Amino acid sequence: MSSAAEEASLTMNLTNIVQSFRYWPRVFRLLWQTHKPYFLFILFFNILRGVSPVISLLLLTTLIDSIGASWDTGFQTVLWPFIWLFAFTALNEALSLIQSYVSKIFETLLSNRITILIVEKSISLSLSDFENSQVQDALKRAQNEAGHRPYQILQQILSIMSATITLFSITAVLISWKWWAAFLLIFFPLTSFYSFLRIGQQEFMIQWNRAPKMRTTWYLSVLLTRDISFKEIKVFQLGRYLLGKYNELLLQFFAEDKRMIKKRLGAGAIFQAAQEGVNASMFLMVLWSAFKREISIGQVVSYTQAITLTLVSSQNLTQGILSLCQHNLFLQQLFAFLDLQSSDPSARKIGASEASRAANAPVIQSVEFRNVSFRYPGNSHPALRNVSFTLQRGETLAIVGRNGSGKSTLMKLLTQLYDSFEGDILINGVSIRDMDCEVFRRKVGVVFQDFVQYEMQVKQNIGFGNVAKMEEDAELWKAADRAGIAGLVQSMPAGLATQLGRLFDEGQQLSGGQWQRIAIARAFMREAELYVLDEPSSMLDPETELQVFQAFRELVRDRLGIFISHRYSAIRYADHILMMDQGSVVEQGNHQQLMQQNGMYAELYMMQANAYLDADQERKARSAV
Numbered sequence: 099m100s101s102a103a104e105e106a107s108l109t110m111n112l113t114n115i116v117q118s119f120r121y122w123p124r125v126f127r128l129l130w131q132t133h134k135p136y137f138l139f140i141l142f143f144n145i146l147r148g149v150s151p152v153i154s155l156l157l158l159t160t161l162i163d164s165i166g167a168s169w170d171t172g173f174q175t176v177l178w179p180f181i182w183l184f185a186f187t188a189l190n191e192a193l194s195l196i197q198s199y200v201s202k203i204f205e206t207l208l209s210n211r212i213t214i215l216i217v218e219k220s221i222s223l224s225l226s227d228f229e230n231s232q233v234q235d236a237l238k239r240a241q242n243e244a245g246h247r248p249y250q251i252l253q254q255i256l257s258i259m260s261a262t263i264t265l266f267s268i269t270a271v272l273i274s275w276k277w278w279a280a281f282l283l284i285f286f287p288l289t290s291f292y293s294f295l296r297i298g299q300q301e302f303m304i305q306w307n308r309a310p311k312m313r314t315t316w317y318l319s320v321l322l323t324r325d326i327s328f329k330e331i332k333v334f335q336l337g338r339y340l341l342g343k344y345n346e347l348l349l350q351f352f353a354e355d356k357r358m359i360k361k362r363l364g365a366g367a368i369f370q371a372a373q374e375g376v377n378a379s380m381f382l383m384v385l386w387s388a389f390k391r392e393i394s395i396g397q398v399v400s401y402t403q404a405i406t407l408t409l410v411s412s413q414n415l416t417q418g419i420l421s422l423c424q425h426n427l428f429l430q431q432l433f434a435f436l437d438l439q440s441s442d443p444s445a446r447k448i449g450a451s452e453a454s455r456a457a458n459a460p461v462i463q464s465v466e467f468r469n470v471s472f473r474y475p476g477n478s479h480p481a482l483r484n485v486s487f488t489l490q491r492g493e494t495l496a497i498v499g500r501n502g503s504g505k506s507t508l509m510k511l512l513t514q515l516y517d518s519f520e521g522d523i524l525i526n527g528v529s530i531r532d533m534d535c536e537v538f539r540r541k542v543g544v545v546f547q548d549f550v551q552y553e554m555q556v557k558q559n560i561g562f563g564n565v566a567k568m569e570e571d572a573e574l575w576k577a578a579d580r581a582g583i584a585g586l587v588q589s590m591p592a593g594l595a596t597q598l599g600r601l602f603d604e605g606q607q608l609s610g611g612q613w614q615r616i617a618i619a620r621a622f623m624r625e626a627e628l629y630v631l632d633e634p635s636s637m638l639d640p641e642t643e644l645q646v647f648q649a650f651r652e653l654v655r656d657r658l659g660i661f662i663s664h665r666y667s668a669i670r671y672a673d674h675i676l677m678m679d680q681g682s683v684v685e686q687g688n689h690q691q692l693m694q695q696n697g698m699y700a701e702l703y704m705m706q707a708n709a710y711l712d713a714d715q716e717r718k719a720r721s722a723v
């Protein structure tokens with residue numbers, strides 16, 4: 099939807115108000131599914147709460163009128179109405195205590211349920227959805243506001259329900275006195291409807307437009323409070339600058355909120371004053387009727403309370419309907435996010451059961467890229483152009499090229515993080531688009547360039563490569579050994595149970611290279627058929643790098659291995675090398691073939707080799723002096 103069309107759909111005009119009620123069946127399903135007994139309980143007590151004011155009023159009138167009668171019949175005439183009135187009040191109090199307990203619990207359950215729905219939706223999205231700032235705004239809106247709205251809708255409906263019951267029952271008392279007074283008191287608060295509708299609309303639009311800025315404040319606060327950015331912020335002395343930006347946004351939000359609070363208060367004061375005027379005039383009329391002996395003292399109490407109750411209930415009703423309209427708009431944000439169509443290929447499942455899907459998947463024998471081109475959403479230039487190559491089982495492929503030449507993109511397409519490429523990727527000759535994505539992914543072990551440092555135990559950091567075997571220590575040690583970190587883990591205070599990172603208690607912080615080896619162990623934990631490693635040795639010392647590549651070669655002996663690297667010392671041993679430049683494969687072959695071609699590969703290889711040779715000659719010259 100375009101942003102103008104989206105904004106038009108968010109205006110609180112009559113059509114949109116009516117349309118916004120289309121979500122109600124879903125809201126009620128959500129409430130019902132959260133906890134059926136609590137939901138029914140809350141409904142029942144709100145009906146009771148609606149009729150309780152009129153019962154109290156009737157009991158009070160009986161009590162007051164019984165005072166006169168008691169002068170002839172004795173004090174017991176007053177006693178029973180008195181007992182009934184206070185027993186009913188006590189019952190009411192007790193029920194409202196129970197109700198507030200049930201409501202709180204129900205609200206927590208509902209909020210948990212909505213949070214889980216939002217997170218479930220988030221993990222079902224594709225990477226390109228996730229990288230879309232509009233999707234991120236929609237997520238922020240859903241998280242920010244919409245989470246608690248369904249409960250507020252319930253509250254609002256219940257208070258409308260009880261206000262309506264009160265209004266109708268109390269109006270019956272007033273109609274017996276003056277019907278037109280009842281009519282005036284019911285409809286007077288409605289005069290404020292339009293002004294408050296506009297204010298509600300403005301408040302909503304402020305919140306709606308705020309989502310991108312809210313994400314900026316969230317990001318700034320992460321930068322200012324997390325250890326990943328702390329060192330740079332300290333040394334570049336960025337704290338004040340970032341805090342200033344953060345504060346600027348908070349002040350903007352504050353100014354907007356303050357303006358709206360003032361507006362609401364101003365409109366409220368005008369209508370309140372007018373309402374007090376109506377209230378006072380009605381009171382005066384009741385007193386006048388009493389003065390002319392048209393009504394009893396009990397009726398004076400009854401009518402004056404009925405006037406106040408009618409006005410308050412009618413006002414609650416008006417405000418309740420207004421709030422509902424506003425909640426509906428926010429609710430639209432929740433369902434808009436939950437209804438997002440995910441373009442994630444993992445939704446593509448072939449076969450009936452999980453087991454049959456896995457069993458029917460053949461072992462990966464070959465990977466072929468056939469004229470693959472790809473452009474990131476929103477980018478004008480393609481990241482890959484007509485890439486073609488084939489890799490057979492038992493072979494390793496190294497991808498090399500300058501920064502931004504498309505190496506990581508190629509990996510992301512192979513692991514099905516993006517689906518919208520041209521050409522085809524074939525696994526055993528079958529298009530990847532026709533394959534069961536989840537089953538395929540289970541056959542792949544991967545290390546991303548920006549791998550995750552899980553602030554969890556070593557066991558989880560490695561075991562996430564194969565969750566099914568996370569409890570099998572022997573498997574974890576095997577993976578750690580392959581990645582050359584078994585010795586390091588053994589030396590840790592709690593071995594595999596050692597907490598990593600600094601975020602939680604007793605966390606053990608690792609060096610960049612050690613974290614990278616943990617990520618490699620995670621990939622090696624999986625008995626994959628295809629290993630894909632993106633710059634797995636960028637932070638490793640030469641000795642460890644050699645060890646890791648030896649383990650890698652050993653591991654992929656009868657599987658397929660693809661790795662990206664800028665280290666030509668590692669690349670030269672690959673069976674097949676792709677040289678990439680500006681999204682295209684400009685050279686391919688093995689090391690000898692590419693050196694013979696004397697093209698870009700040979701140039702970059704020699705550049706790196708010469709740097710070492712120069713350093714070596716310098717060292718020799720120095721030692722000769």
Ligand SMILES: Nc1ncnc2c1ncn2[C@@H]1O[C@H](COP(=O)(O)OP(=O)(O)OP(=O)(O)O)[C@@H](O)[C@H]1O
Binds near residue numbers: 477481499505507547
């Ligand atoms: N998520 C993304 N969204 C949009 N454009 C992207 C994204 N990731 C990469 N690009 C663009 O795609 C091109 C190729 O990037 P890619 O990460 O594949 O390069 P690379 O060869 O792996 O680089 P490096 O050696 O620096 O890791 C670059 O121009 C980059 O700006």
